[in-house]
Amino acid sequence: xxxxxxxxxxxxxxxxxxxxxxxxxxxxxxxxxxxxxxxxxxxxxxxxxxxxxxxxxxxxxxxxxxxxxxxxxxxxxxxxxxxxxxxxxxxxxxxxxxxxxxxxxxxxxxxxxxxxxxxxxxxxxxxxxxxxxxxxxxxxxxxxxxxxxxxxxxxxxxxxxxxxxxxxxxxxxxxxxxxxxxxxxxxxxxxxxxxxxxxxxxxxxxxxxxxxxxxxxxxxxxxxxxxxxxxxxxxxxxxxxxxxxxxxxxxxxxxxxxxxxxxxxxxxxxxxxxxxxxxxxxxxxxxxxxxxxxxxxxxxxxxxxxxxxxxxxxxxxxxxxxxxxxxxxxxxxxxxxx
Numbered sequence: 001x002x003x004x005x006x007x008x009x010x011x012x013x014x015x016x017x018x019x020x021x022x023x024x025x026x027x028x029x030x031x032x033x034x035x036x037x038x039x040x041x042x043x044x045x046x047x048x049x050x051x052x053x054x055x056x057x058x059x060x061x062x063x064x065x066x067x068x069x070x071x072x073x074x075x076x077x078x079x080x081x082x083x084x085x086x087x088x089x090x091x092x093x094x095x096x097x098x099x100x101x102x103x104x105x106x107x108x109x110x111x112x113x114x115x116x117x118x119x120x121x122x123x124x125x126x127x128x129x130x131x132x133x134x135x136x137x138x139x140x141x142x143x144x145x146x147x148x149x150x151x152x153x154x155x156x157x158x159x160x161x162x163x164x165x166x167x168x169x170x171x172x173x174x175x176x177x178x179x180x181x182x183x184x185x186x187x188x189x190x191x192x193x194x195x196x197x198x199x200x201x202x203x204x205x206x207x208x209x210x211x212x213x214x215x216x217x218x219x220x221x222x223x224x225x226x227x228x229x230x231x232x233x234x235x236x237x238x239x240x241x242x243x244x245x246x247x248x249x250x251x252x253x254x255x256x257x258x259x260x261x262x263x264x265x266x267x268x269x270x271x272x273x274x275x276x277x278x279x280x281x282x283x284x285x286x287x288x289x290x291x292x293x294x295x296x297x298x299x300x301x302x303x304x305x306x307x308x309x310x311x312x313x314x315x316x317x318x319x320x321x322x323x324x325x326x327x328x329x330x331x332x333x334x335x336x337x338x
Contacts, residue, residue: 024096024228025069025235025286033075036062037095040080042201044309044316045101054078057197057309058099060299061120061226061243065097067298068242068291087112090227097239099226101197115232117239119225121197122322122331124218125157128184128199129191131211138217142167147180147189149173157220158193195222200316216319238285244334245292248274249301250325251334256300259293274337281337302332 028034038058039046046056059078066076079095090098091113102108104116127146129135135144138161148155150173162169172189174180181202184192192199196214203212228235249255252271254262263275272278276290283289299305306323307313324330 023234024232025238028069028096028235029286032070033077034062034066034069035077035079035094035096036065037079037081037086037089037098038062038100040078042198043204044201044314045197046099048078048080055309057121057305058101058226060305060309061099062097064242064246064295064299064305065099065226065239067294068245068287069238071288071291071294073294073298087114090114090229093229096235097226097228101224102227104223104225113230114227115230115236116225116227117236118243119223120243121224122221123195123197123224124222124322125154125193125220126196126199126218127191127193127215128203129213129215130187131213133190135191135213135215138215138219139165139167141169141191143169144190145170145172145188147172147174147184147192149177149180149194150175154193161219193219196318196321197310197316200310200318204315214318216321218321234286238287241285242291242295245274245295245337246299246302246305247325247332247334248337249292249296250303251327254296254301256296256304259296263290263293270337 040048044056046058048054062076063073067073081089081100086098086100089095104119108114109116127138135141146169148158148171172183174183180192183189185206199214203209262271263277266272275293276282280289282291306320310316310318311320322331324332326333
């Protein structure tokens with residue numbers, strides 16, 4: 001009996017401690033500010049200009065989160081992060097959200113104490129070639145020299161893909177990305193391999209961007225996602241539905257230009273529920289009931305969000321590929337809004 005009482009008391013204490021610990025969503029709302037860690041040096045991804053203005057794909061997700069949670073895109077503090085400190089600053093609580101092109105993997109989500117949102121960017125390992133080679137497809141790279149980062153999983157995926165396709169290549173190994181792209185632009189290799197957005201960034205900085213072609217082939221998945229600490233289910237749900245909401249807005253044809261009009265005139269029950277005109281989906285999540293109206297006005301639907309930062313409206317001009325809606329041959333979709 002005594003043992004049972006001890007165990008029961010311990011269980012009650014653990015439950016009380018867990019319930020007493022505030023979800024990060026509540027902390028952010030009380031603070032009135034979202035603190036977001038991101039990059040500050042990659043145009044199109046995360047960039048801080050000399051006027052103190054932040055922009056980029058990862059930055060815009062932070063803005064979407066602030067708009068959705070707090071109803072104001074300006075209630076946000078950005079913290080510049082590096083490859084070395086990105087996880088420590090998240091673990092320490094210095095930031096609420098890490099939106100920094102982090103690759104989502106099984107081990108990272110199941111062993112490091114993190115929750116990933118999305119993924120909100122579906123990418124992978126691709127190729128950039130010199131236009132003069134005439135190569136249009138990666139299978140045409142038989143016998144080519146390819147610049148690759150030495151000792152990385154990228155190197156392994158490259159070898160496995162060529163082996164699987166029964167063709168050969170000559171690796172030109174580099175110790176870091178600067179050296180790798182320097183060798184490529186010096187014509188020491190026919191192609192270079194990395195995720196397409198980063199290939200596009202390097203291309204945009206080259207002397208003749210039009211002389212380089214990013215192939216459509218993706219030889220290994222590399223899905224990227226914003227990251228938060230585990231143990232904050234309300235915060236995770238809010239961020240996940242903000243992402244899915246941007247996807248849904250594109251599916252429904254709702255844009256930053258027409259969202260106010262849709263609120264006033266749409267008679268579509270799904271649209272009215274989605275925009276918070278009817279029912280209480282947002283309020284039930286602890287958000288403004290029209291949270292998606294704030295998100296769309298701040299950053300647009302997913303198509304606007306992508307095209308402005310990475311796509312044809314940007315300096316990078318990366319094809320949407322998998323990030324197109326499923327109805328347009330991509331992999332992008334979202335659960336029902338009910």
